[in-house]
Amino acid sequence: MGKQRVVVLFGGRSSEHSISSATAGGVLHAIDRDRFEVIPVGITPEGAFVLEEDRPEKFAMLAEAMPEVRDNGTRVLWPEAGGERALRVRQADGSLSEPMPIDVVLPILHGPHGEDGAMQGFLDILGLPYAGCGVLDSAVCMDKHFMKVVLRGAGVPVSPGFTVTAADWASSPEHVRTSAAQYPLPWFVKPARAGSSVGVSKVHTADELDAALSVAFAEDDKVLIEQGIVGREIEVAVLKGMPGEPSRASLPGEIVLTRDFYDFEGKYLGGEGVDLVCPADLDEQTMALVRELAVRAFDAVDGQGLARVDFFVTADGPIVNELNTMPGFTPISMFPQCWIATGLSYTDLLTYLVDNALARA
Template sequence: MDKQTVVVLFGGRSSEHSISSATAGGVLAAIDRDRYAVIPVGITREGAFVLEQDDPEKFALDAARMPEVVDNGTRIRWPEAGGDRMLRVVAPDGSLVQLGEVDVVLPILHGAHGEDGTIQGYFDTLELPYAGGGVLDSAMCMDKHFMKVALEADGIAVAPWVTVRERAWRADSARLRAAIAELGMPVFVKPARAGSSVGVSKVAHLGELDAALEVAFAEDEKVLVETGIVGREIEVAILEGAEGVRASLPGEIVLTSRGFYDFEGKYLGGEGVEVVCPAALDEEQIAAVQRVGVRAFEAVDGKGLARVDVFLTAEGEIVVNELNTMPGFTPISMFPKCWIASGLSYSELISELIEGGLRR
């Protein structure tokens, strides 16, 4: 059987460029080479599409030297809608080289210009099949405000919040400060459209609010201030397969000394946090978390995959924190760990995502 050609697309213009590149290292190492021919395409921090080396080690996660896509002078030429699916590259000397006909794109981009529906819309316009989230669910889940609005409208519990726009904060901080005070302390301050805990702060008292907002405003002019929910941090992986949507065994983020699950804890192996999968839950709790995960996925018109993060309170309430439509695939990421614990290998998981894109 002929191999199908998969473009693995990574990097990007967002602050999560290095995490996307590290995810690419994991995917390039694990993708089934007997089934798929791989063309690695990187996006530089400036937004240039370049032909990359098919070398997992080049993009290995290293806290001392985070991987990135560097402009090597090549330029990818995507197929045009209505024509063939031939992917071409302009070499540094100006010559045009054919790389092969593309069957599907696997975008493993995190953050703006990749996880927010923009690249999905681009490939829809080019009529190129792609794996993962679609335009609507990607855009909605990238914006935590509208994600919460959609979940709340479907009757799904979310943490109380106040949305703060930078212009409104500069014009009338007193009104917004009063609304935030009503949430109680502690609160979490998050950029509305960033991921990987970039720009996130935990605020124990109002005196810390201004500094936390400035950190968040550096990432986005729209920021969410959320009530801190006391409960276990549970995450469940969602996958849309040929037979429908299913949920993995849930995992748990166990904080031993770290204040919250921040960037260092997620990706750099920082002390004070453990990623445990499967979580120590009884059968009823597992089923409840899985039901909420699938329901949240469907509430945002989810496509392909998502990781649904929830809080499980002492009273048994499940509060959805957020959905990630392109969760990390790094060696210590929860999404692949949950599926591995559920009986699906890393390589099989990648294949399911690719096949989902081909079906679409």
């Protein structure tokens, strides 16, 4: 049998463009080249689909030069719905490539226009198999407000807090301040539909709220104000089972902080005061409970691909902070590290995601 052809789709229009590009570097380096032929397709910050170079080192994560998909003049032409499952590329000089048949798309996109169901719907319309979650679970988990509504409905504990819109803040700022004051400090203020800690602030005193909301509203017109939770930060990776099989959870990992909170610098730029420990040092009962709750949360949102489920483990038990349906996926990120600790290598994890997508299709 010939190799299966995988489109690795990355970049995008969101503020997490560089994170997605860095993930692509890890994926291009680790994917099993004996089984798969790769077509790297980048999305520029302006939204153009371009044929990228198959060079993992081009997308290294460096604080002084964050990776980016740049417009090289090519344009990727997606297949017509119901037609031949093949891409074509229009070169910068206007010439058109021969059709390139494809088997599956691996969208490693973070944030709006990629992790929110938009790209998943586009691929559904074209009839292209793709790895990861579908339209509904992607959309629900991208919006932290609706994610919490769904989890509460399924009896999964979530962190206390409330949602405020830009219109609410503009018309009734005192009401928002009064509502926030019902919760013990510190508070976390976060955009409802962003990730990678972009736009997130920790509010230590009430007079810091206005500035924190300004930062969050720069990313989204819907924002969550949540009570800070005292507890260990535990994360569990979840994979959808093959058709007819249950979802499965990895061993949990722990984020051990000596900095104020797990911000963008700590996650991606090697900031001091962050250690990722996997497996986490938990007693057997707590370990079993967070794995069971992770699968319950994943199934509650009708998870179809993968997710990282983030917990605070408190003295009263675990609380789900959020689900990420395309979590950080660089080789050093928690999601692959949890699976490595569970016995699934980074390369085998990528293979599983592709095989799962083809099995579902």
